[in-house]
Amino acid sequence: MHVLDDKNLPSLAGNTHGILKQTATLMLALMIFIFFTILFTLIQTKSDLQKTEHQQKMHLLTKALENSQENLRLHLADYANWDEAFQNLTRTVNVHWAWDKQNLGKSLFNNYQYEGVFVLSQDGVTRYSVLEGQPGQVSFETWLGVNLTNTLMTTLATHQGAAFTRLITIHNQPILIAASWITPEDYTAIGITPSEHAVMIFVDKLTPQKFQQLGNEYEIQGLRTLPPEVASRRKDAMFLTAGNDRIYVDWQSKNPVETLLSKVLPLLVLLMVVSVLFAISLMRKALAKARMNDEKTFLLEQSRAALSASEQRFRDIVETTTDWIWEANEAFELTWISARFPAITGHRIEQWLGRRFTDFLVDNQQTISHWLTLPHPGDYLTLSHCRYVSALGSQRYCNITLKRITLPDNAIGFRGSASDVTLEVESNERIRFLSYHDELTGLPNRLMMQEFLDGKLHSRSEANSALVMLSLDLTDFKLVNDIYGHGAGDKVLCEVAQRLHNCLRATDLVARQGGDEFIIISPAIHKKEDIRTLCQLIIAVISEPFIVSGNEVSLGVNIGAAQSPQDALTASDLLRYSDIALYEARNLGNNSFVLYQADMAKQIVQRRELENELREAIKEDQLFLVYQPRFDIHAGRINSVEALVRWLHPRHGLLMPDQFIPLAEESGIITDLTDWVLVNACRDIGREFTHMSVSINISPMEFKDSDVITRIKNVLATTHFPATRLELEVTENVTLCSPENAKAIMQELKTLGIRLLIDDFGTGYASLYYLHSFPFHGIKIDKSFIFAMNDSQSAKSIVEKIIGLGKDYNLEVTAEGVETHEQLQQLIKYKCDIAQGYYIGRPVSLEAVKDNLHIIECNIEARCDAAL
Known part of the structure; x- marks a missing residue:
């Protein structure tokens, strides 16, 4: 048995690598050579076949387009070279002949799919058009999207009016256009100059479907156009020339090498199999010799790597973890501390070596000491949120794990880890705080x-259960956000919270309800006079100016109050009743407070019923319009009327606008109501009069959203009412809320041709700056100024100055509320433009305006002549 040592490893590894490298290099070189040879042959063949196919398809496509142009030219020539067409379309267009008799109508679209058919005068004006089989109302250039009229006219003049076709592209869509003079069949007998010829134009848009169908007829499957940006990324992109533009095309090509691959691929597979088997045969011998050596080398390297990784892992954990690790002897004195200890606690390691670990902790010493005295303590002890003091003196928290161990000298010792959880503890405390407090103001939520309220209401003491709840709502706070920004608004809310807190007792509670709404709960208040005193104090405190960005800003507050046990015994009822009282306070105006009364809830219910009934009234035509004439003093006639809405309620009878318009604004129904008035007024006036303008009141709330532009456009399109005959009346307050947005909306309405009037001028808050900068066309002097002219010389002077102001700003001035001959005489003297009032005419039905219009004009004109 051979001993495997480190000296043998390099030699063995080198022999194994040499054998494998020699064998693999030989096999790979042979296979790569064979495969690349075949691949090169296939690619070259495929390229040649594709090039041939592209040339054939492009020839067919060119031929197809030429045939389409020729057919279009022949069709146009048939219609343009026609005696009846010349008689009915040259000097004037006989629509009855062209459309009603379908001589030049929808059959061209139904039979030939010609999207556009136009008849133009020689100067390029569109006299007649059929667009996709329907009569058109737009010019040739507008419908086409480009100006080709001059080019077509020049070409016709060159060709003596003969029909010709052009292939163009618009937005990457091929379009065939044919043009011709309209001439009789006997051209020599017409006796007119070329400049008198009308021009007939046919337009055939080659839509993707038509373009694909054209390709199918010539065996070009899947024919389509390509966007230029897509075609630019293709090296072989095919294109057609359309004037100065290119039309890039593509189609579905059959794989030109499919047949070739079916014959070559089996041979290629066979060659691959032989090569792989040959390589396997060689590799088996090399692998058999190297397997044992590789296994031994691998196992040895794995052992070394595992040991090194384990050591490195432990070292990294100790040095980089947020925990710090320690060891202690049997006396619980620290003998070793990891390097993370100074980074986390700020203490130096040498300061704590030799000291007891329990000295490090502020508490939990007794728990650890008790665990140490147990005869058979558990292997682990885990303690959470243990307090300790950092080197900087700040209180911090950590989780500790202790373990009893046996040291190398068989002595008993301890080892453990400490994980700093200060951020976690502080976050939990922060979460607990935010769950009961408002994040911005710090007030209870x-x-x-x-x-707090439940505790007071459930108190057994009658004195403690008696309390008052105040619901507060700041007024004009939105202007702070709009003018100075939300950051300034947040500072104001914080100061409001502080002011409220300062004016309350220690037993009271003030909470933020949300936004600019607050709740105050004040126990042990029995007398209504005490409640009024508290509300007046709060109003006085909030009314003191706030300093915002160096400017003094004044806010108001409305307060609704509800008592327990007089009004309610539960928290939900108290909150609901105080909200109802707050709603009533808002209706009274700024800096108002209201004590809840039992009938207020009933009024709210009635108001909601009226709101629902108004929604139904709009749908069920319970509303109707009356029209009040507006007399043009300079023209001596009635050129416009004001549309006024009335509600014939099933139970309450006739309701005037001031009885339901505020409700519509508050509930959001105003948009539906305005749309109803716009549609019916425009339809009525457009149907009965050809010159009359109509003015319609529109709420300033609708200028908060640019959706009003789309709505008005839809009304004009639906009713076919000219925008130049529509006037919109808005009060001066429209300039106060989101003035930039309102100004942008007015500019777009002015672009449409709609006139804008300031209604009730002089009663709002708009400055002269807004009068100059907003795109108003006229002002309507409020009737209160006109009424006062009878008894006050100063009122006459004010009216005269307002008229002069309007003239200085080039605005048309209308006087409302004209009820006497003397008032009309004064207005004529002051050079007022329009007069409106009962003296001119009362609001009446459309039929009454139509029947009495001439009589009213004659009477007023006679009075004006007498005054002049």
Whole structure:
């Protein structure tokens, strides 16, 4: 038996490697030579066959397109060289002849799939079009997407109007276009100049389906076009020339080497089998000699690697783990500490060698000492969250594992590990804090508020169970976020929390409900007067200015209050009733507080019922429109009306807008209501009048979302109402909430041709800056200013200045609420543009406006002439 030592390893390994290398090199060289020879032959053959196939297919495809162009040209020539076509399409287009009698109608699409049929005047204006078998309303250039009119006209002039075709590409789609002058069959007798010829154009879009069908007719399977970016990545991409563009094409090719491979592949497989068997025969001899040597070498190397890996693994764990390891003697004195100890605790190792391990811990010494005194202690002792003090004096936590061991001298010792879990403990404490507190303000959250409230309500003492709950809602806080950013808003909320906390008793609790809403629970308050005093104190504290980014910002607060046990005995009912009272406080305005009353819940229910009934009213046509005329003073006629909505309620009778519009805005129904008014007003005015404009009120809330643009576009498209005859009236408050978004929406509406008017001008909060920067077309002076003109000279002066202001900004000025002849005379004197009011006409049905329009115009015109 031979002894395997380290000296023999290199020699044995070298002999094994030499035998294997010699055999493998010989076999691989032979196989590679044979396989590459055959592969080169196949590739060369395949390339030649593919090249031949591409040339044949491209020839067929070119021929197919030429035939398609010739057919298109012949069809166009048949229609263009026709006496009736010349008579009905040259100077004017007889739509009855062309479409109704289907002489130039949908049959061209149904029979030949011509997507576009156009008749153009010699100057390029589209007079008649049929698009995909339907009458068209767009010009030739707009439908096609490119301007080819001048090119076609020039070519026709060169060819004396004879029909010709062109292959072009638009967005990588092949398109056949044919053009011709429309002439009678006896061309010499027409007696018109070339400039008087109308032009007929046929367009055949070679869609992917039609393009593939064209290829199938010429045995080109799967014919399709390729995007240029895809074709650029192919070296053999095939293309057609279309003017200055290229049309890259592709098709399904049969494998040209399929037959060749069926004959060569068996021979190749046989050659591979022989080569592999030959290689196996040689390798078996080499492997038999090397197997024993390889096994011994492998086992030895594996043992060495395992030992080295084990040592390295232990060393890495000790040096890089977050744990530190220690050993102690029988007296529990530390004899060895790993290198991670200083990095984690900050203490030096030499300071603790020889000291008892229990001295390191702040607590748990008794637990360890008791474990050591047991006659037969367990193998392990695990302690969690043991406190110790770092070198910097901070309190930290660790988990400790102890094990009793036998030392090399047969003495008893101990070994263990310590894992620092300070972050875990602090995170758990942080989680416990956040589970009961608001992260931003540090105030108790809903969970802690619930527990506090339940404890007070379930108290056996009647004095402790009596309490008041206040629901608070900040007003104008959203403006802080919009103007100064959410970071500034968070600072304001923190200061609000501090102010609330400072004005409450130690027994009270203030919690953050969410957003800008807070809850205050104040026990042992019995008198309503004490509740009012507390609410007034809170309002006064919150109303003091806040300093935000160096600016003073004033906020308001609304408060709803509910008492226990007078109003409710449970936490959920108290919260619900205080919310109801808060809702009523919001309706009263800023800095209001309301004590819950038993009938408030009933009012909320009634309001929700009315909200549901309004939704049904929109669907069931319980709404109707009335129209109030607007008199153009300069033109002396009624050019527009304002559409006003009314609700004929089944139980409450006729409801005016101020009775349900605020409800629609608060509940979000305003969008459906506005759409209903837009559709019906545009349809009514568009059907009955050809020149009349209609103005419609639109809520400022709808300018928070650009969806209003899409909705108005859909209404105009559905009703076919011109955008230039639509006026939208919005109040000045639209400029306060998200002004940039509102401005962008108005700009797009103006681009559509829609006019924008400021309604109730003078009663809102918009500044002159917004009047100048927003794309308004006119202003409507609120009727309160017009009413006051009868008794106040200052009111007349204000109206005159408002009209002058509108003129300075090039805005059309409308005066609302004109009810007397004297008011109209003053407005004419001040050069007002439009007058509206009961003196001009009351809101009436569309039929009444139509029937009395001429009478109203004559009466008002006579009065205006008298005034002038």
